[in-house]
Amino acid sequence: MEEFENKFAQIASLLGDKSRSVMLWCLLDGRAYTAFELSICANISAQSASNHLKKLIQANILLVEKQGRHRYYRYATSEVAQVIESMAGLVSINDEYTRTKQPERNGITYARTCYDHLAGKIGVKITDALLDNGMVEIVERTYIVTSTGKSWFQNVGIDIDDVMSQKRSFAHPCLDWSERRHHLAGALGASFLTMMLQNDWIRRKKGSREILVTGKGKLELKTKLNLEI
Incomplete structure (x- = not known):
């Protein structure tokens, strides 16, 4: 039970960050975006956006897909987007x-x-x-x-x-x-x-x-x- 509570707290902490929450809100239009595009949405640097996105990927909230020189981020599942x-x-x-x-x-x-x-x-x-x-x-x-x-x-x-x-x-x-x-x-x-x-x-x-x-x-x-x- 304690392990579950700790994991829940980690997820809540991830979603509670303003920059991450703004990027997640932008992704609700169903499209995939680059870190640079999401950094503009959140008004932060591209490097900072990449760091935030890495944490969201590790938590299975987002997925990243490579296409050519670009990396596109989107929700891991439609259920996550619904939450x-x-x-x-x-x-x-x-x-x-x-x-x-x-x-x-x-x-x-x-x-x-x-x-x-x-x-x-x-x-x-x-x-x-x-x-x-x-x-x-x-x-x-x-x-x-x-x-x-x-x-x-x-x-x-x-x-x-x-x-x-x-x-x-x-x-x-x-x-x-x-x-x-x-x-x-x-x-x-x-x-x-x-x-x-x-x-x-x-x-x-x-x-x-x-x-x-x-x-x-x-x-x-x-x-x-x-x-x-």
């Missing part, structure tokens, strides 16, 4: 914050990537629509695709059998830190985000985790899920 994103839910959002900082229609709290799936108000609304329309059901903190849902996903270009064959969580609820409700995560959530990007329902905002919903996307969501955006 980091969920930590934002500990930030207090009081009445005054709500009154003075309502989410902008195209702000990061409205629509953003949560590592490899869609989050924010739009992510929650789509998840609710999938549930309300009987495409998925929630069973013991896991989303189950119904027979109707399987056909629906097939029609939008997502093969459920193929998604289920991936060696990761298929579909689970992820607590949205800005909405304080759940959105769809896991392999299905990642496939849904990819489909929406490929079909121009949504677009990434350059240099940000923010997602922009296109006119086509609004029409498709209304047609396919009766969802007003």
